[in-house]
Amino acid sequence: xxITFALITLxxxxxxxxxxxxxxxxxxxxxxxxxxxxLFVLLANPVAxxxxxxxxxxxxxxxxxxxxxMLNSHEEEKAQAAHPxxxxxxxxxxxxxxxxxxxxxxxxxxxxxxxxSGAAVPQAxxxxxxxxxxxxxxxLGFEVxxxxxxxxxxxxxxxxxxxx
Amino acid sequence: xxxxxxxxxxxxxxFWMVVKVVIVFSAIMLLASVWTWVERRxxxxxxxxxxPNRAAIFGKIRIIGLAQLLADGIKFFFKEDLxxxxxxxxxxxxxxxxxxxxxxxxxxxxxxxxxxxxxxxTYYLSVLDPGNGMGLLYPLAIGGMAVYGVLLAAWSSNxxxxxxxxMRAAAAMVSYEIGMSLAVVTIFMTTGGYDPAEVIRAQGHLxxxxxxxxxxxxxxxFFTCMFAETNRLPFDFAEGESEIVxxxxxxxxxxxxxxxxxxxxxxxxxASALVATLYFGGWQVPFVxxxxxxxxxxxxxxxxxxxxxxxxxxxxxxxxxxxDQLMHLGWKVMLPLSMANLVFxxxxxxxGH
Numbered sequence: 001x002x003i004t005f006a007l008i009t010l011x012x013x014x015x016x017x018x019x020x021x022x023x024x025x026x027x028x029x030x031x032x033x034x035x036x037x038x039l040f041v042l043l044a045n046p047v048a049x050x051x052x053x054x055x056x057x058x059x060x061x062x063x064x065x066x067x068x069x070m071l072n073s074h075e076e077e078k079a080q081a082a083h084p085x086x087x088x089x090x091x092x093x094x095x096x097x098x099x100x101x102x103x104x105x106x107x108x109x110x111x112x113x114x115x116x117s118g119a120a121v122p123q124a125x126x127x128x129x130x131x132x133x134x135x136x137x138x139x140l141g142f143e144v145x146x147x148x149x150x151x152x153x154x155x156x157x158x159x160x161x162x163x164x
Numbered sequence: 165x166x167x168x169x170x171x172x173x174x175x176x177x178x179f180w181m182v183v184k185v186v187i188v189f190s191a192i193m194l195l196a197s198v199w200t201w202v203e204r205r206x207x208x209x210x211x212x213x214x215x216p217n218r219a220a221i222f223g224k225i226r227i228i229g230l231a232q233l234l235a236d237g238i239k240f241f242f243k244e245d246l247x248x249x250x251x252x253x254x255x256x257x258x259x260x261x262x263x264x265x266x267x268x269x270x271x272x273x274x275x276x277x278x279x280x281x282x283x284x285x286t287y288y289l290s291v292l293d294p295g296n297g298m299g300l301l302y303p304l305a306i307g308g309m310a311v312y313g314v315l316l317a318a319w320s321s322n323x324x325x326x327x328x329x330x331m332r333a334a335a336a337m338v339s340y341e342i343g344m345s346l347a348v349v350t351i352f353m354t355t356g357g358y359d360p361a362e363v364i365r366a367q368g369h370l371x372x373x374x375x376x377x378x379x380x381x382x383x384x385x386f387f388t389c390m391f392a393e394t395n396r397l398p399f400d401f402a403e404g405e406s407e408i409v410x411x412x413x414x415x416x417x418x419x420x421x422x423x424x425x426x427x428x429x430x431x432x433x434x435a436s437a438l439v440a441t442l443y444f445g446g447w448q449v450p451f452v453x454x455x456x457x458x459x460x461x462x463x464x465x466x467x468x469x470x471x472x473x474x475x476x477x478x479x480x481x482x483x484x485x486x487x488d489q490l491m492h493l494g495w496k497v498m499l500p501l502s503m504a505n506l507v508f509x510x511x512x513x514x515x516g517h
Contacts, residue, residue: 023319024255030312046297050305054345058308059338062315066334069319069327124297127358 009035026065033057045125196429210480243418255320260423263313267430270306277461294361311337321415329411343498344389347382350506364446371450376443381505383443390435397479436471
């Protein structure tokens with residue numbers, strides 16, 4: 001199961017990068033999002049999987065595809081002046097990110113608990129638990145994120161609608 | 165049941181799962197195709213016509229036009245499968261499936277009857293057992309996926325009418341999803357759970373304890389949003405004969421068109437099942453404390469088919485909206501109403517009701 005979902009995610013991501021047609025690339029990204037949702041389910045976190053599908057595939061990607069179709073530019077445009085240095089910088093950044101992510105995972109307490117035999121199996125995540133965690137442990141972050149999104153929304157409306 | 169399972173070299177659990185999947189999906193597909201007939205006969209009834217009544221099996225058996233279904237199916241199968249010259253072939257093929265599959269699998273979490281115990285094992289009458297952790301987030305997630313079918317069908321046909329229809333449909337679906345989700349969140353809040361089984365249990369068997377009585381505003385918002393989600397009249401902006409020909413399915417013919425049509429009706433079935441589950445007590449039978457399994461299934465089916473009929477009824481009763489009116493209604497009426505509903509119930513709960 002893990003291999004299946006991991007393959008869907010990876011192939012989707014690679015397909016998105018290689019595909020020249022922007023719409024098909026967007027669909028590949030949707031496939032990758034589904035793979036990630038499947039991985040969330042395997043990690044006993046169906047809530048994250050559902051939210052991933054609702055937010056990313058159901059809303060964000062639809063809007064992105066919508067805009068692409070509206071602009072009617074189906075083919076990727078050639079860069080005006082290709083800088084090979086950009087490619088190397090991006091590769092280096094991705095490598096740094098990957099190393100950081102792997103380090104974080106290896107240092108996580110969940111992984112250590114796996115080594116102890118007979119440790120309690122973690123309970124599946126529920127919406128109630130997500131709510132408690134958000135409003136009890138991460139209240140400040142939650143409110144700040146909410147405010148930020150509100151500001152972004154007001155900014156977008158103010159930018160596009162000059163005379164309300 | 166166990167014997168049958170061992171005959172097929174399956175564990176009883178897997179066998180039961182397969183049985184459920186087959187029953188649920190074939191039932192929805194059957195109901196969806198029957199509903200194309202209900203739609204035509206119903207519209208004829210409302211408009212004082214007769215409707216399709218000529219098709220007959222072997223030229224004899226007419227069964228009030230039901231043979232029309234068979235005739236349509238056969239016709240669709242044998243029609244030439246045309247693909248426009250400049251269409252994106254792969255996506256043109258994929259789009260009907262992307263429309264049909266989400267419409268069908270959205271039903272998976274909805275319990276269509278009371279669970280029963282047989283041989284010490286509890287059998288749940290829903291494809292995904294309760295406690296799967298997805299609960300009612302699942303139909304919302306899958307409902308969001310339905311946009312892709314319409315959007316891709318529209319774009320891949322390479323036809324300006326199609327893409328206009330697809331754009332309108334996508335914009336409407338995304339806008340109405342917010343109001344709908346907030347209405348569902350209110351139910352999560354008052355129930356204290358988000359599993360459909362919990363929502364049904366919390367409503368009980370007395371009709372005045374159902375969510376429709378407590379949250380009439382939420383019901384109105386949810387039901388209206390369902391019209392936009394399923395792309396039904398008065399909100400069917402994916403199509404529009406007088407403006408954009410047949411909209412997103414202009415270029416579709418034969419079985420591919422049939423799949424798109426079936427997707428719409430399967431979506432309608434799932435939507436009515438959701439309305440019945442969320443606001444009308446699901447499989448609960450009014451005034452019956454402990455209904456038998458068969459009775460509960462019958463009660464659920466009755467509620468579901470009633471709402472499916474209301475969808476047809478409203479389609480042929482109300483005139484169409486204009487596109488800007490639809491957007492206005494979605495953002496400036498449905499969303500605030502939904503929020504007011506949420507805040508009101510949050511306030512009531514904080515007062516200890």
